[in-house]
Amino acid sequence: MLTIHCPVCGVEGDETDFHCGGQxxxxxxxxxxxxxxxxxxxxxxxxxRFNPRGLHFERWRCDRGCGKWFHAARDTNSLDFKAxxxxxELPPAELMKQATGQWAEFFxxxxxxxxxxxxxxxxxxxxxxxxxxxxxxKAGAKKS
Numbered sequence: 001m002l003t004i005h006c007p008v009c010g011v012e013g014d015e016t017d018f019h020c021g022g023q024x025x026x027x028x029x030x031x032x033x034x035x036x037x038x039x040x041x042x043x044x045x046x047x048x049r050f051n052p053r054g055l056h057f058e059r060w061r062c063d064r065g066c067g068k069w070f071h072a073a074r075d076t077n078s079l080d081f082k083a084x085x086x087x088x089e090l091p092p093a094e095l096m097k098q099a100t101g102q103w104a105e106f107f108x109x110x111x112x113x114x115x116x117x118x119x120x121x122x123x124x125x126x127x128x129x130x131x132x133x134x135x136x137x138k139a140g141a142k143k144s
Contacts, residue, residue: 004060004072007084011065021059023049024071025090025106050102053077057091057103 002015011017029041050056056076061069073082073095083092090096096107 002079002081004081005084006060006062006065006068007070007086008068009062009066011062013064017062017064019061019063021061021069024057024059025110050106052101052103055082055095055099055103057099059087 003012004015004018005012006018026045029045030037054075054077056074058072058074059069060072061067069087070084071087071089071091072084073091074080075082083095085091090107090110096111099107
């Protein structure tokens with residue numbers, strides 16, 4: 001079970017006391033002029049997400065405390081939370097330096113004053129599909 005700390009109100013609890021809102025730092029494209037948004041931009045906003053192995057940045061909501069949203073940096077391999085920070089803030093500089101892949105590109109663009117969208121997901125190969133189909137849950141029961 002994950003133990004999470006709210007940086008807004010200080011409440012600490014397990015993951016059932018919080019609500020995960022998915023990937024952090026997603027900018028809504030239609031905030032200024034909705035008539036100029038292309039279908040591709042809207043699609044990317046709604047469906048395209050980073051899915052890295054390792055350091056990942058997520059949005060969480062404090063359900064049992066203040067009810068506010070915040071960001072968290074979490075290692076998807078170990079499930080350890082590395083940092084918690086406000087919804088309008090960037091993560092600590094040392095975590096931005098540790099970011100790899102799409103997150104490294106995103107933070108480099110953010111610190112340079114540019115924005116970057118997630119890369120489209122690649123289609124699963126037959127080898128990948130076989131691996132996914134044969135995965136087991138944490139309890140050891142085979143998923144169907």
